[in-house]
Amino acid sequence: xxxxxxxxxxxxxxxxxKGQFDAQFSQxxxxxxxxxxxxxxxxxxxxxxxxxxxxxxGFEGAPKTTVFGADVNLNIFKRESGLGLVFLNDEIGPFKNxxxxxxxxxxxxxxxxxxxxxxxxxxxxxxxxxxxxxxxGGGDGxxxxxxxxxxxxxSEVKGIAFDMGFGAFYESAKYYAGFSVNHLNKPSPNFDGxxxxxxKPTFFLNGGIRYKLKDHPVVLVPSLYLKTDLAALQVxxxxxxxxxxxxxxxxxxxxxxxxxxxxxxxxxTGLRIGYSYDITISRLASYSSGTHEVMIGYSFDLNxxxxxxxxxxxxxx
Numbered sequence: 001x002x003x004x005x006x007x008x009x010x011x012x013x014x015x016x017x018k019g020q021f022d023a024q025f026s027q028x029x030x031x032x033x034x035x036x037x038x039x040x041x042x043x044x045x046x047x048x049x050x051x052x053x054x055x056x057x058g059f060e061g062a063p064k065t066t067v068f069g070a071d072v073n074l075n076i077f078k079r080e081s082g083l084g085l086v087f088l089n090d091e092i093g094p095f096k097n098x099x100x101x102x103x104x105x106x107x108x109x110x111x112x113x114x115x116x117x118x119x120x121x122x123x124x125x126x127x128x129x130x131x132x133x134x135x136x137g138g139g140d141g142x143x144x145x146x147x148x149x150x151x152x153x154x155s156e157v158k159g160i161a162f163d164m165g166f167g168a169f170y171e172s173a174k175y176y177a178g179f180s181v182n183h184l185n186k187p188s189p190n191f192d193g194x195x196x197x198x199x200k201p202t203f204f205l206n207g208g209i210r211y212k213l214k215d216h217p218v219v220l221v222p223s224l225y226l227k228t229d230l231a232a233l234q235v236x237x238x239x240x241x242x243x244x245x246x247x248x249x250x251x252x253x254x255x256x257x258x259x260x261x262x263x264x265x266x267x268x269t270g271l272r273i274g275y276s277y278d279i280t281i282s283r284l285a286s287y288s289s290g291t292h293e294v295m296i297g298y299s300f301d302l303n304x305x306x307x308x309x310x311x312x313x314x315x316x317x
Contacts, residue, residue, distance in 0.1 A: 021097075021229075022182060022202050023065045023090045025051060026252060026260045026276040027295045028225050028236065033069040033084050035204045035227075036167035036180035037103035037118030041073035041082020049297040056280065056288035061093035071103070072302065080107045082116055096127040101163065113172030120165040120182075126189045126197075129156045159189025159197070167204075177207035200229045208238075217244045238262075248274075257282050258291070270299045 025031050031051055032039040049069045056062035071084035084103035090096070101122025108115045167180030181203050188198040208223030218241055225236040233255075240250030240262065252260035258281055264274030278291035 021199050022227065023053070023063070023067070023088065024055070024227075024234065025053060025065075025067075026236075026254075026258075026278055026291070026293050027051060027262060027274055028206065029208065029221075029223055029238065029240070030264075030274060030295050030297065031067065031069070032169065032178060032206075033071050033103065034067055034086055034088065035165075035182060036169055036178045037084060037101075037120035037165055038105050038116040038167035038169035038178065038180065039082075040071040040084035040103045040105040040116065040118055041080070041107055042071075042105075042114065042116055042169055042171055043299065044073045044301075045299045046070075046072045046302050047297065047299045049295065051293060051295045053291065053293040055278075055291045056284055057292065058289045059284065059287045062288070064091045065089070073107070080109065081105060082107055082118065084118075084120075086120075086122070094129045096129075098125040098127075099123070099163070101165070105167075105169075113170060115168065115170045118167045118169070120163075120167070122163045122165075124161050124163050124187055124189060124199075126159045126161075127156060128158075161187035161189040161199075163187045163199075173210070175207065175209040178204070180204045200231070202227060202229045218242070219245075221248075221250075236260075252276075254278075264295070272297045272299075 022035065025034070030049065033049075047070065051065075051067050053063070053065040055064070065088070067086065067088040069084065069086045071082055073080065073082055075081070082103070082105035084105070086099070086101045086103070088097075088099040090099070099122060101120045103118050103120040105116035105118035162185065163182070164184045165180060165182040166184060167178065169178040170176065181201050183199040183201050186198050186200065204225075204227050206223065206225040208221050211220045211222075212218075213220065221240045221242060223238045223240070225234075225238070227234040234257075235255040236252050238250060238252040238260075240248050242248045245266070247265045249263040252262065254260065258278040260276050260278050262274065262276040264272060266272045272295075274295040276293045278293070280288050280290055
């Protein structure tokens with residue numbers, strides 16, 4: 001167990017320095033607010049959503065992520081605006097990351113669609129439980145490492161940092177597109193003065209189109225999702241089929257990582273549930289039985305007046 005924790009620590013430190021910090025989601029088309037503040041208020045409704053992800057099941061210390069989001073469209077100072085709130089908890093081996101952010105989007109309505117330009121501000125709380133780490137891997141014959149290595153904390157240490165992000169999100173009846181960047185200010189949590197880390201800006205680009213099949217109650221929604229910190233790149237290519245705006249299912253290919261099966265349905269007016277399963281195709285397939293992700297969302301209209309320029313679609317919450 002100690003050896004596994006230490007391997008996970010090395011993996012996590014590599015992710016923090018050279019890889020991507022932001023949590024991964026397979027149902028990213030239903031989780032736009034987490035990484036793009038420009039999405040806030042885009043539906044014109046009050047939206048609640050939650051996702052729980054259990055990644056690489058069977059692999060000790062594997063990532064476990066839960067995110068809750070809420071956004072609403074409001075008229076602030078006679079200007080249509082969007083407000084959003086995100087709580088995210090991410091656990092990877094001895095690391096725990098708690099993130100809270102508030103979003104504001106300035107919204108523009110056009111004849112064919114709407115655009116939101118948003119800013120997010122939040123706090124990141126990172127925790128490292130050094131008591132679970134053993135640099136000797138459970139053996140005493142290692143002459144290179146030391147149990148008293150000053151670079152490895154012996155107890156739980158925490159670091160807190162202020163974080164900022166920016167995003168733009170455009171939608172119409174036929175397509176949507178978003179661009180955003182997290183960690184604009186390169187937040188640097190200080191772990192009780194023992195060591196420092198910093199988060200590199202992460203860029204997100206995504207989009208999708210809606211293609212209605214002629215004489216059939218089916219809409220095909222191909223989409224693309226890219227995430228990069230300019231050191232690592234994640235690319236998801238997805239195709240969902242939506243039936244009568246009530247049921248959906250599809251497949252995603254994540255480059256060199258996984259093939260994802262997605263499905264979901266709207267149970268009642270405004271209430272939706274979704275599930276995805278990642279079939280790991282990387283070398284981790286020998287150690288993991290895959291990844292499970294559950295999504296639930298609920299939407300309702302706070303304004304009883306008839307709205308225009310709103311495009312209901314289960315492609316996102």
